[in-house]
Every structure is written in structure tokens, then in C-alpha cells.
Amino acid sequence: MGQPVTFRRRAVGEMGTPKPAAVGRAARRFMGKRQWAIDDFTPMEETRDRARMIRLHTLANLHRYLGQFADSVERNGGTVLWAADAAEANRLISEVVGRKEGSLVIKSKSMVTEELDLNAHLQGDGHTVVETDLGEFIVQLAEDHPSHIIAPVMHLTRQDIGALFHERLEIPYTDDPEELNAVARRHLRRFFLSADVGISGVNTGIAETGSIITVTNEGNGWLTTAAPRTHIAVMGMERLVPTFEDAATIVEVLARSATGQRLSVYTNVVSGPRRPGDPDGPDEFVVVIVDNGRSRVLSTDASEILACIRCGACLNVCPVFREVGGHAYGQVYPGPVGSVLAPGLADFTEAADLPFASSLCGACREVCPVRIDIPKLLVHQRVRAIRENDPFRWLGPGLKLYGQAAKRPRVWKSLLAAGRVAGRMKGRDEWFHRLPFHAKGWTQSRDFPAPARQSFRQWWKENRDGT
């Protein structure tokens, strides 16, 4: 029942650290780059419309496209495994990895494997797991969690990373990004050459060709999917488009929205295992398609959130995210998209307060490359939260009173009059300095104006009515 308002508590904790300042700076920098990339591309608005149609069409026909995708993957010589939830996904992936005991697994960036907590699971089975995306590598080294869906260490400064490398990799301290990058590269190279299994995420799967696309800026994705003998691609079940051309549309709006690039440095297309005559590539290509709550979300009025292409622009532009950072959300997917998605994917009550972590300013809707009306979906999730486990139960009676009064003009007038009586608690300056009960949340940091002695409607009645 009455559960603690966990986002608020975590947010207060995070705001007491230097992390949000780093997040705010980086997020604004990202938005500046995005603006450049959008101004640079005349047909951006039409391309966004097209991307939206592609994604909504795919969701409306998801089962058909999933079937076509699976057939295409198998036709190309790959294998498809279906996982209903995280436990099944972990078990299936373990079975593929575990054919050789004590395997070395390298990973490129994947949010869905964060959902599964896959690393812990594989390590529990006795395997070694190495993250090869620079940001994820830092997260792993720090035994931390990603705080942003495309920039996992947005909450760290280069000084933080310098100190971490100094401590964990036993190198002399430096906070020069080039040097730190070179250190990570040297450290990771031997793993690329000796790994047994590479695990990647999937940014976009293509039903028509059975291909998967990953986009990166580091080239680690390429090495992860091509160097080891086995490549396992883990894909959220909604991340499909029908055709190759559709995928090109998605990639186009993705890079511009996410990092403000025309295209990411590497757009990597994998269409099956190595074929006779191919110079390289894995012998085995396995796609694990993960539901893990997505079917449930698909059947609710928040289903449109599954059209998300994971660019992160809604995080970068969000005034709440900028002040609290990603960890305050306590979920794999933070920010506006996460506040809709996470309660749907998880046991709803666990994250029922997240949809309220927004001022509904609408900035996310404005930047979403596929024009998801995130504020509307946040409100849908609020309605559901109130029904299932209201995180702000104390507001209920007040809103009931408001609802009753504001549909009856006479009662409303009495309520306003009562407000003026309460107004006697105000200071000499006509402002409240301290309000009781939950309203003290307001006066912690802000004065609140007292009701006027004469309301507008009284003035009108006395001075203008009947004229």
C-alpha cells in the first residue's frame, strides 16, 4: 500500500552530489549539436513524419513483422530465440555462451541487456564479461549504472574518469580525454582478439532482410559483432522496421537527434553469420528477441512509447532530467521516455511515481524524432498510477473537493471565500511564508500569494454587472 515516493527521495540525494551539474552541461551541449544537425537538414520535418509512420505502422503489425524478421534471419543462416521475460532471456543467452565453460564475452552497448542484468547473470555462470563501449567500460570499471541511454557516463566529469582509471587501471592520473581514450583502447584490444562470444544490442531490426543495425561512434560495435566466433544480438521485440529503406530513414533522424551528427561514425549492418567466401564474421549468429513487458505495454494506452528509437533527445531537453540526472529515476530507462516506459515494463507499482517526475513542459514532445506525445502518455500513466497505487494519496481529498466545487458555481464562490478567510494567516506583505501540511513543499523555497480581499468576480458584480 502507501509506498514511499522514491523518485523524490532519490532526486534529493542526487541533487546533493556534483553529478547533476555535469549532466546539465552535457545535456545542453547535446541539444546545441542537435539544433545544428537539424538546421543542416532541410527535409528534417518530413523525415520525422516518415519515421513516425514507419514506427507506428510496425507496431500496429508487430506480430507479422516479427514473424517475417525471424524467417529472414533463419534464411540467412542465423538462429532466433524468443524470450518472454528477463529470466528466460538470460537462460537462453547463457545456454549459447555456456557451451564453452569460462568463456570470454565482449559486449557492445545495449540497453536491453541492462534490463536483463545480463552481465551479473553471465558472471554468475563463471564467464568473463567485458564492456567495450567506452562509456559502458567506464560504468563497468566504476561498478556503476548507465545514467543516460546513449551517454552512459553523462554524470561523470573527465576528472572523475581520470581518477577512476588511475585507481582501477593503475595508470598515472590524467584527465586528458585523448589519453584516457588511448588507455581504454589499449586495455580492450586484447579482449577483442581473444573473445569467444560477442553480444550486441540492436538499434533496428529489418524484417525484410533479417539484418540488424547497430550505430556507434567507436568501432567497438563492429569488432564485437565480427571478431568472435559467436555473435548474439539481443533485441527488444519492438525494435523493427519493415524494409532496408525504412531503416535508413530511422538512422537518419536518430543520429541527428541523438548526438547532432549527420550519421553516426559507424552504422553497422549484420545480416547473418559468415558465408563461404566472406573474409570475416562469426560462425554463429543468434538473435534473442526479448518481450519482458513490451506486450503488456502494447495493450495499454501508453503503447505509442514503443515507437521510441532511443535517441535520448527527450532526456537532454528535459528540465527535470537536467537537474537530477539519470540515476534519480532508479530505472534502466531514465528521463521522459523512461518515466512512461519503466512503469509499463516493470511491475507498475514499483515505478508508479515516475510519471509524476515531469512539469509537462512539452519540450520532449517537441524534440522527439518520431513525434511521440510524451506528456500525454505521462498523464495516461499518472491516471493508472492513481488507480493502482497512488503515490500522492494526500492530494485525493483536495482534488475531490475541487472537482465538486468547480462544477457548481455557488459552491465555488464559497470555496473562494473560505480561501480569503485562510488568507488571514498571511504575512503583512500579503504573501504566505509558511503553509501547513503538504503545501509546505511550496513554501520551503517560495512565498505564496494570499487571495485578494475582493475577487475579480466580486469586482465585476459590483462594478460592471448589468451595465
Add this chain to the structure above:
Amino acid sequence: MSQSMPETVQLFVTCIIDAVFPQVGRDVVEELERNGAEVEFPADQTCCGQPAYNAGHHRESTEVLMHNLEVLDRTDGTIVIPSGSCADFLIHHGPRLASGDPETAAMAERVAERIREFTSYVAGQREQASAEETETGDRPPARRAFYHPSCHALRGLGLRREGESLLDSVPGVERVEIEGAEECCGFGGLFAVEMPEVSTEIMNTKLDRLEEAGVEMLAGADAACLIHLEGGLRRRENPMQVVHIASAIAAGRQGR
């Protein structure tokens, strides 16, 4: 001004202006009348219903909305609302919430089509009347003023320039820009009490930028955002003047 019949304008004053800032309501009436309108105030209006909607209490919100749609639907002429947020709610969310049966849906559409947000209405009127005379003559020294384009006016209704042009017409005011002008002020309705610390941090970012830009006067067209920002400025003991744009216009005219 044309010699034709004065236009009838229905004022939906909003609950905050009604209860807390009646002077803003009177300034709105004055400006509408100066633009040649015959202003009426439907006495049974209460509140648009948005507070309950945003909080996720849709039954309460819809009932309040329906009452006010019925009140407004019984009147004629343009409905002017001196709040971007309430106007956006009645224009964009009203028809969706009322879509349950065809009759209420049609009513919500009819009302929505008649609504104009205050700055948009006045800026439009002035444009038609080929520009408000900007008083010259004895001007007080210019004060640095910023127009806060509230989120729902900006992103819901696509308004910003309208309010800025009204502020530009106020004598003795020099309009300035601040960093992140279009970022939210952190108010967000009940968000401000549900998540008070986060709301406050967002507000502080905005107030810091206003202070950095040396703003002396903060004008806007949403009383709720202004309450929040003024409430915070008072705690900082910053004497920045915070005004609704209607009052800024009235004050400029009366030299008050």
C-alpha cells in the same frame, strides 16, 4: 478602430487571476475595451479543469471541464483567456476529454474554436488596427525586461512573439534575452508540491539566469508561472518586478 459594431468578447479570467490577482483581470478588461471590444464575464465560470487533469484525476477534471464548456457554449463571440496554459488546455485537451459522446465532443470543438489566448488576441487586434501608437514623449529610463514565454503558450499554442511585441510596446522598457529563455520555470502545476525540491532546482536555474542578465522586470502571460517565480525571487530578496503582461501594458499607459 473601425466604426462597425464592437466585437463581443467573453472573458474566461482563470481561477488564479480571479482569486489572487483581480487587478490583472481588470487590466485585461481595460486592454480589451481599448481594442474596441465589448467585454462580458460569464458569471458561472470556475476553472478550466487542468489542475486535476495534470494530476491524473480525470473524472474530476472532466466534470469541471464540462461545466465550463457549457457555460461558455451558452455565450457568443470570441473567448479571451489571459493564460496560455488554460487556453491550451481548453483548445487541445478539452475536445479529447469531451470526446465520450458526439454532442459534448461537438460542444468542446465549438468552444475551442472561439478561444484566443490574450497576447495572441491583442497582438492580432493591434496588427489589424495597423499598430498601437507607442507613446514617445517623456520616458522614464528604460528598464531591462524579460518576457517569459510559458511552456504551454509556447509549445502548445506556438506563441512567443505576440507577448514580446506587447512588451516592446510598453514605454520605458528595454526587452532583453536570457540564456535558456524557452526552458521551463519548474512550476508544472501540482508538480510544484509533489516534487518540491526538483521544482525548486529548475526554478533556481531560471532565476539565476534572470539575475545574470540583470533583468529588472519579468513579464509573462501565465499567472501561475509568475507566482512561482515571484515566490522564489522574494526568498532571494531580489526586488525584480513580476507582472502579467496585461498589467505591464496598463502600467505603461498610466505611467504607474
